[in-house]
Amino acid sequence: MATSENQPGQRAAVEVTRRDPAQSWFGFDRFDGVAAPAAGTPEDQTAVTIQTVPAGHWSEDHVERLLATAPDGDRDTSGLVPVVAVQKSEEGNDEVVSLRTDAPRFQERLDFRTPPSWNEGAGVALAAALAMEKGHSLGLRHGALLPKDVVVDGTELAIAGMGQSLGGTPEPGLPIAPEVATSGVPTVPGDVFSLGVLLREATAGDPGTPQEIRALIDAATATDPADRPASALAFAERLREAGGDAIRSYSLMSFADSPLFADSAAPPVAAAPAKPPAGVGVPEAAAAPATEPRPGAARRALPWVVGAGLVGLIGLGLWAAADGDNGAQPSTTTTTTVTTAATTATTEPTTTTTQPTTTTTQPTTEPTTTEPTTTEPTTTEPTTTTTTQPTTTSAVPPVPIGEAGVEVLHALPDTPVDAY
Secondary structure (H helix, E strand, C coil): CEECCCCCCCCCCEEEEEEEEEEEECCEEEEEEEEEECCCCHHHCEEEEEEEECCCCCCHHHHHHHHCCCCECCECCCCECCEEEEEECCCCCEEEEEECCCCCEHHHHHCCCCCCCHHHHHHHHHHHHHHHHHHHHCCCCCCCCCHHHEEEECCEEEECCCCCCCCCCCCCCCCCCHHHHHHCCCCHHHHHHHHHHHHHHHHCCCCCCCHHHHHHHHHHCCCCHHHCCCCHHHHHHHHHHHHHHHCCCCEECCCCCCHHHCCCCCCCCCCCCCCCCCCCCCCHHHHCCCCCCCHHHHHHHHHHHHHHHHHHHHHHHHHHHHHHHHCCCCCCCCCCCCCCCECCCCCCCCCCCCCCEEECCCCCCCCCECCCCECCCCCCCCEEECCCCCCECCCCCCCCHHHCCHHHHHHCCCCCCCCC
16 A cells, blocks of 8 residues: 655645556556545545556656646646556655546447447547647657547547656557657657557448548558658548548546545535524414314214204103193194204313304104004204214203103114214
């Protein structure tokens, strides 16, 4: 585990927590690892590539140029996979910590069973040329741009390894410019040669590639550097003219949101919503939900009230029959209106207010035979009953059940009461 030193131009110290051997690059040992800001948290850990360069190979100016690939408000380095830090190992060698992205490489697209169309491949080469021009403007050279060095994520693109081949030894068989393969020194014309190779591989699978693009490939990969386009920007302009609007558009990828480039200051924490001052207008209805009346309680009490009225009606019929018998009065038709009223209890009503309920009862009493007197059916007029929680009393005293007579009880009709 190593922590970077603050080399010239470095933004922040980083701590490498893991390193696994990876494929070498221009003779330099490489590792795939994980790093985080020295003052960060485990959540800030980010995938990186560590390249070891023997001491004395690079000057401080070159280190500063590498560190200048990091995102900065003063310059636009989008399209270049940035160098995060350059640190000294225990042996005194330079260790270049570069950001590593898991986005697909263009080589994976070429290995797919269906090759890209010429306008897709030309779009990749065009964006790669524009990104390489940014590296050239920083004083960096790539040396051997290959499809595996081109990161493509959707419609965003970046190139990796800019400036990291200086002082190395090219592996045999690399498709790079002849002069770079001989001297090992990366140059601008050598990078233009690599762009030509990239464009050739990107469009090789499409037989409909325009002849103008094939001519540009031949010019960019010429043996003599003087016959090639003068710069990466010149290559991009000629490619745009050759393909026109048919070339697929790619934008250059930015890495400014990586935790390795985040400012040390934590973002402000959003304050919780303030409570309203006491006495300042929260409507009472909003403070507590309104309680709706419960009609079930009044409806459940209704059968008792109706029952009490029926008992009184029975008693009144018996009394009238007995009185008619004793006084030898002729048979009459008795129409009785029984009103059941609710009295107010001594206790205060509960907070639940019951709405008035109008119930019409029409009980009909079968004729009761005693002596010659016959009582016609008694019809009860519609009764309006207002029910509250207190107890209820009937207008006439009820007759005990034991004295009502079996016939009368059996003659009671079913009372249609909506109890629920």
